[in-house]
Amino acid sequence: MSEDIRLVLLGFLTQRYGDLKRRLTRHLGSGDLAGDALQDTWLRVERLQGQGPVLDPHAFLLRMAANIAVDHQRSHSRALPRGEVEALLEMPDSTPGPEQTAEDRSEMEALLKVMQRLPKRRREVLILVRWEGLPHKEVAERLGVSVRTVEHELKIAHEFCAVRMGRHRK
Numbered sequence: 001m002s003e004d005i006r007l008v009l010l011g012f013l014t015q016r017y018g019d020l021k022r023r024l025t026r027h028l029g030s031g032d033l034a035g036d037a038l039q040d041t042w043l044r045v046e047r048l049q050g051q052g053p054v055l056d057p058h059a060f061l062l063r064m065a066a067n068i069a070v071d072h073q074r075s076h077s078r079a080l081p082r083g084e085v086e087a088l089l090e091m092p093d094s095t096p097g098p099e100q101t102a103e104d105r106s107e108m109e110a111l112l113k114v115m116q117r118l119p120k121r122r123r124e125v126l127i128l129v130r131w132e133g134l135p136h137k138e139v140a141e142r143l144g145v146s147v148r149t150v151e152h153e154l155k156i157a158h159e160f161c162a163v164r165m166g167r168h169r170k
Helices: 003-015 017-030 029-048 059-076 083-088 098-116 120-131 136-143 147-164
Strands: none
Touching: 003 029, 003 059, 017 029, 017 059, 029 059, 059 147, 098 120, 098 147, 120 136, 120 147, 136 147
16 A cells, blocks of 8 residues: 555544534444444555555445454454353452361371271272272282172271261161
């Protein structure tokens, strides 16, 4: 774009700003969006290069501003609406506080002490099934025992820990 055309467009934008903003506001339904689009239009006109002659500066600037506004609307439509953001901010925080964390840590230490009192194979079955999440069949293969033995050892380990932790069902 020649420097002359760029200066003509910037001059037209400056002189006819009020009219351009009114027309754009009617088209977009938002004065703020129209103002933002016109400001970005100014910046874009300053960077234009290689543009041929402009026959109708008014139509050229309106189209450019409308396209910029549509781009703004598209980028903002991907964001959450204000009401949804406020609802998310009002959601209670489900993370445990320091008191709960300390209590959980203490309970874990007590459970580990109880588990140390289990026979080795029973403790291994409990760890492999409950902490590592392995299926009973895989634990049986790993330990060289039957699936029935894994189930039996797990049941006894659960009962032992529940009684020692004060959670035994009567």
